[in-house]
Amino acid sequence: MSGLKTHYAAFDIEARILAGIRAAGLNPEQRLSAEELGALDHFHTGGLRASHELLAITPIEAGDRVIDVGAGLAGSARMLASQIGCRVECIEMSADYCTGARLLNRLTGLEDRIKVHEGSALDLPFIESSFDVAWMQNVGMNIADKQTLYAEIARVLKPGGLFAFQEMAAGTAATSYFPLPWATEPTDSFLISAEEMRSLLGTCGFSTELFEDTSNTHLSRTSAHANPAAPGQLGLAVFVNNLAEKAANARRSLEEGQVRLVRGVCRLN
Numbered sequence: 001m002s003g004l005k006t007h008y009a010a011f012d013i014e015a016r017i018l019a020g021i022r023a024a025g026l027n028p029e030q031r032l033s034a035e036e037l038g039a040l041d042h043f044h045t046g047g048l049r050a051s052h053e054l055l056a057i058t059p060i061e062a063g064d065r066v067i068d069v070g071a072g073l074a075g076s077a078r079m080l081a082s083q084i085g086c087r088v089e090c091i092e093m094s095a096d097y098c099t100g101a102r103l104l105n106r107l108t109g110l111e112d113r114i115k116v117h118e119g120s121a122l123d124l125p126f127i128e129s130s131f132d133v134a135w136m137q138n139v140g141m142n143i144a145d146k147q148t149l150y151a152e153i154a155r156v157l158k159p160g161g162l163f164a165f166q167e168m169a170a171g172t173a174a175t176s177y178f179p180l181p182w183a184t185e186p187t188d189s190f191l192i193s194a195e196e197m198r199s200l201l202g203t204c205g206f207s208t209e210l211f212e213d214t215s216n217t218h219l220s221r222t223s224a225h226a227n228p229a230a231p232g233q234l235g236l237a238v239f240v241n242n243l244a245e246k247a248a249n250a251r252r253s254l255e256e257g258q259v260r261l262v263r264g265v266c267r268l269n
């Protein structure tokens with residue numbers, strides 16, 4: 001399965017993660033908490049705070065079986081497993097990120113509740129109606145075929161199951177500042193408008209319980225001058241190259257309305 005094409009790759013990710021953890025003054029020989037790794041492994045706009053906010057609007061219970069689609073390093077899966085106690089199956093197409101996710105699951109003692117599968121969101125390796133909740137943060141921007149993405153999520157959810165997501169949507173003008181955190185070049189970026197997203201979700205059998213544009217809230221809460229790659233601090237720069245440039249381009253794209261940040265909770269009919 002390691003032949004999947006992805007622009008997300010991080011050479012020697014285990015060594016980079018362990019070095020980053022030590023540089024931040026944490027000891028990987030001792031049990032770490034999901035929360036203290038939160039600056040490292042929530043690879044999406046708004047980071048750990050955005051994950052907490054999505055969780056606050058998504059009713060998940062301890063007995064639920066959750067799928068995290070495009071899980072990255074599985075920071076959100078660890079938040080869900082540790083805070084709610086649910087079981088989480090991660091699907092992630094980058095072999096490197098799967099390796100990093102499994103390492104962090106071990107370091108936090110959560111490997112019995114979280115399984116990491118290398119594979120594609122467009123061909124989920126699960127049977128029909130087998131999950132209570134699907135969770136997805138900042139993944140659809142990399143996927144051109146959103147009809148298949150949403151149809152696959154609908155297929156594996158139980159009727160009445162929830163799909164919680166946050167996503168970048170297309171704004172009023174084409175994206176022009178690259179690299180972005182999700183796309184080195186324009187050919188890696190597949191944005192649709194919020195309206196197209198809602199319509200496609202409806203076509204795939206979802207009813208929208210909540211859908212909101214959080215772009216302005218996000219911009220007002222974050223500083224344009226924050227350095228996302230400060231030395232000695234745990235952060236995405238441990239495994240994302242050129243992070244400062246990518247983060248600045250993402251902010252500028254949001255400020256100029258080229259992209260929008262949206263989130264939603266939908267229920268499968």
Ligand SMILES: C[S@@+](CC[C@H](N)C(=O)[O-])C[C@H]1O[C@@H](n2cnc3c(N)ncnc32)[C@H](O)[C@@H]1O
Binds near residue numbers: 041076119181
């Ligand atoms: C910006 S990262 C977000 C990671 C994670 N959801 C988070 O918020 O920390 C996007 C992730 O989606 C994954 N991805 C992109 N396309 C995918 C696909 N077709 N199937 C599975 N994973 C995919 C990438 O490899 C990457 O890990």
